[in-house]
Amino acid sequence: MASPVNAPVVAVAGLTKRFGSRTVLDGLELTIGRGEFVALLGRSGSGKSTLLRVLAGLDADTEGRADVHGTVSVAFQQPRLLPWRVVWRNVVLGLRRGTSSQARNRELAERALDEVQLAEHADDWPLTLSGGEAQRVSLARALVREPDLLLLDEPFGALDALTRIAMHRLVEDLWRRHRPAVLLVTHDVDEALLLADRILVLDEGAILSEHVLGHPRPRKPTDHIDVRAKVLGDLGVTESAVA
Amino acid sequence: MSLSATGVLTRPETTAEPAPPHRSRRKLPDLRRWISPIALLAAWQVASSTGALPADKLSSPWTVVRAGVEVARTGELADAFLVSLGRVAAGFAIGAAVGVLLGVVAGLSRWGEALVDPPVQMLRTLPFLGLIPLFILWFGIGEETKIVLVALGVAFPLYLNVHSGIRTVDDQLVEAGRALGFTSAERLWHVVLPGALPQTLVGLRQSLGLAWLALIVGETVNADAGVGYLINNAREFLRTDVVVVGLVVYAALGLATDALVRLLERRALRWRAR
Numbered sequence: 001m002a003s004p005v006n007a008p009v010v011a012v013a014g015l016t017k018r019f020g021s022r023t024v025l026d027g028l029e030l031t032i033g034r035g036e037f038v039a040l041l042g043r044s045g046s047g048k049s050t051l052l053r054v055l056a057g058l059d060a061d062t063e064g065r066a067d068v069h070g071t072v073s074v075a076f077q078q079p080r081l082l083p084w085r086v087v088w089r090n091v092v093l094g095l096r097r098g099t100s101s102q103a104r105n106r107e108l109a110e111r112a113l114d115e116v117q118l119a120e121h122a123d124d125w126p127l128t129l130s131g132g133e134a135q136r137v138s139l140a141r142a143l144v145r146e147p148d149l150l151l152l153d154e155p156f157g158a159l160d161a162l163t164r165i166a167m168h169r170l171v172e173d174l175w176r177r178h179r180p181a182v183l184l185v186t187h188d189v190d191e192a193l194l195l196a197d198r199i200l201v202l203d204e205g206a207i208l209s210e211h212v213l214g215h216p217r218p219r220k221p222t223d224h225i226d227v228r229a230k231v232l233g234d235l236g237v238t239e240s241a242v243a
Numbered sequence: 244m245s246l247s248a249t250g251v252l253t254r255p256e257t258t259a260e261p262a263p264p265h266r267s268r269r270k271l272p273d274l275r276r277w278i279s280p281i282a283l284l285a286a287w288q289v290a291s292s293t294g295a296l297p298a299d300k301l302s303s304p305w306t307v308v309r310a311g312v313e314v315a316r317t318g319e320l321a322d323a324f325l326v327s328l329g330r331v332a333a334g335f336a337i338g339a340a341v342g343v344l345l346g347v348v349a350g351l352s353r354w355g356e357a358l359v360d361p362p363v364q365m366l367r368t369l370p371f372l373g374l375i376p377l378f379i380l381w382f383g384i385g386e387e388t389k390i391v392l393v394a395l396g397v398a399f400p401l402y403l404n405v406h407s408g409i410r411t412v413d414d415q416l417v418e419a420g421r422a423l424g425f426t427s428a429e430r431l432w433h434v435v436l437p438g439a440l441p442q443t444l445v446g447l448r449q450s451l452g453l454a455w456l457a458l459i460v461g462e463t464v465n466a467d468a469g470v471g472y473l474i475n476n477a478r479e480f481l482r483t484d485v486v487v488v489g490l491v492v493y494a495a496l497g498l499a500t501d502a503l504v505r506l507l508e509r510r511a512l513r514w515r516a517r
Contacts, residue, residue, distance in 0.1 A: 056422050073422075080419035084437040084514045093433065094423035125514045141423075 007069060008033050009149045009181040010055060014064035017050055017205075024050045026205035027064065034148070035179040039192035042202035043235060048185045051202070052151050055183065070148025073141075073180075077154040079134035081126040087137055088113065088122040094145045112140040115174060132163035136170065143178055150180040156191065168194055172217060189231050193224045201234040209234045302484035310484035311491070319473060324492060326469040330386065331458050331496075334393025338450065342398035343443075346405025350439070351431070356406075363402055371395045372460050379464070389461035396453035404446025408439030441512055448504045455497045 010032035017025040024047045032038050042048040053059040054066050056074045073094065081090045088109035095105060113119045116136035126134060135155060142150055152171070156164045172195055175182055186192055192199050199211040211231060215223040284304055290296040291303030298306070314320040345363065348355035371392070378388040412435050420430045462471020470489050477485035 058418060058421060074419075076415070076419065076422075078415060080415050082416060082419075082433065082437070084440075085433075086514075093420075096424075127514060 009036075009069055010183070011067045011069075012051075012055075012065065015051075015054065015066050016063040017047075017054060017059065017061075024205055025054070025062070028202075028206055030200070030207065032149070032181045032183060035181055037175060037182045037184070037195060037197045039184045039186060039196035039199045040202055041186065041189060041192055041199060041231060041235060044187070046202045047205040048202050049153060052153050052183065052185050055149070056151050068149055071145055072149045072151060073143065073145050073147035074151045074153065075135075075138045075142045075155045077157045079126070079131075079138035081134055081137055081141075083126050085126075086122070087118070087124050087126060087129070090126060090137060091141045091144055094141060108144055109140075112144040113137070115143070115177070116140045116170065132159055132167065135159060135167065139171070139174065143174060143180075146178070147180045150175075150182045152182060152184045152186075154186055155184075156188070157186075164191075169218075171195065176217075189228060189235070190221055192231070193228055194219050194221065199227070199231055201231060203234070299481045299483065302482075302487065306484045307487045307491075310482070311488045314473070314485060314488060320488070320492070323468065323470045323473040323489075324496075327458060327462065327471070328496070330389050330461075330469065331393055331454050334390040334457070335397050335451070335454050337390065338394035338397025338454070339401055339447075341394070342401030342446075342450070343405050345398075346402045347409065349402075349406045350409025351435070360406070363399070367399050367403075371399070372457065375460070375464060384465040388464070389458065389466075392457045392461045393454050396457035397450040400449035400453060401443070401446045404442045404449070405439060408442030408446075409435060411442070412438035441515075444504065444508050444511065447507075448501065451500045451504060452497065455493065455500070459493055 008031045010030060012028055012030040015025050015028040015030075016023065026047075028047075028051065030051075040048045040051065050059060052074075054062055055068055056072060057068075081087075082093065085093070088106060091109040091112050092105040095108065110119060110122055113122055116139055118133060118136055118140070121129065121133065121137075126137065129137065135158075138155070155171075156167050159167060168191060171182075175195075184192065184195065193213065196213055199213065201208045201210075209230075211227050213224055213227060287296070287301075288304050291298065291301070291306070296303075302310070311320070345359050349359040349363075350356070374395070375388070375392065378391055382388045382391060416434050416438065417430060420434045425433065459471065462469050463475065466472040466475065470492050474486050474489035477483075477489065
């Protein structure tokens with residue numbers, strides 16, 4: 001799909017989604033520019049995963065506008081690799097078949113796996129990988145499609161703390177190299193402060209607040225300590241609980 | 244023996260697990276386990292030799308071995324073997340085609356399930372070996388009855404396992420396929436069918452077990468060729484040694500097909516974590 005270079009990748013206006021009598025997204029407005037890294041925070045039930053699913057094309061039946069210009073890739077909280085395909089075949093699952101040869105696909109997969117430091121696992125079965133490794137394969141699978149928009153649905157939520165830190169670096173690195181627009185859904189405030197250009201706090205299906213983060217990367221956890229307090233406040237965490 | 248053969252072979256196998264690792268690790272078989280079988284065989288031989296066990300009730304093990312060599316040499320055994328194998332193959336092909344097709348239809352579509360599942364579940368409660376009298380009326384006592392009987396034994400376990408295999412495919416993987424832009428045909432090929440394979444192979448093993456059972460019963464009713472004929476013919480002449488040879492052949496065939504499916508499982512389900 002051809003689109004002007006500086007047109008936004010995501011243009012959402014008046015987006016409403018109901019499940020029965022429950023309104024999950026309520027007239028939501030959102031614009032994401034090309035190459036922009038946006039983190040979406042919100043308490044459980046605030047509608048953040050629903051928004052991501054709508055943008056991924058997994059949830060139809062909405063009111064309002066939710067336009068995505070360009071290709072979209074998703075990495076979920078669970079890696080969701082097909083256990084019966086070896087790692088490299090999982091990586092190229094999302095490439096259109098018929099457009100490229102087996103050898104070319106293998107080459108693309110190896111390059112993508114190399115970027116997530118898993119080249120030596122190309123021929124392994126997914127069930128032999130650790131959680132962090134599988135999640136990295138899932139990232140490679142998302143990125144090999146050269147997406148204009150990368151949707152990350154709490155992709156580090158199921159990982160241990162050390163692996164998560166390594167994954168933060170990796171995602172930042174990959175983002176800098178490929179420059180997709182990123183929408184990172186998370187409930188980890190520090191993760192958002194470390195990675196995003198902009199933090200959006202979602203509450204009851206609408207954007208409650210927006211925080212622009214200007215600190216150059218790579219950031220330290222203490223950068224944006226001022227924003228941290230505000231975001232936590234928006235999320236309903238009181239000062240005494242933070243201290 | 245209960246004729247409800249579904250009860251005979253639905254072993255409580257939860258999944259088609261690849262051969263458990265401890266089996267291959269344990270290289271040395273426990274020799275103690277051979278003591279009692281050999282003792283029983285010896286007791287049988289002694290009972291036969293002393294006349295305590297008359298040959299017209301049960302021949303001695305040694306006589307059975309000699310009878311086996313005899314029917315093998317005359318070619319009787321090979322002929323019977325091939326006829327029986329042909330019947331199972333034909334019945335299996337028909338039953339598997341029907342069972343898998345119906346299982347896929349019921350597994351993939353809500354309408355298919357609504358239409359196919361109720362009659363199949365109702366028919367399943369019938370002990371299918373009990374249908375022999377009807378089959379004889381419908382198809383006579385020729386080949387058809389035996390083949391239909393085998394087909395019926397094969398179709399039900401395959402249907403049940405293919406159906407539930409497809410129904411229990413991980414929704415998250417199906418959704419990941421959608422997120423990757425799969426068409427519904429691609430989702431079927433890359434996600435649903437491979438996901439249903441382990442359960443399908445469990446069904447395959449059950450259905451092959453039932454196939455042999457159905458064949459044995461079918462051949463006992465009436466046969467002019469095959470292993471069943473060999474056995475029945477031997478009975479007429481009180482050749483209990485040949486009867487036992489026939490039984491051993493049945494057992495060997497059952498074991499061989501089971502081993503074949505295990506091999507298939509090990510190859511097709513390589514991806515499972517060891």
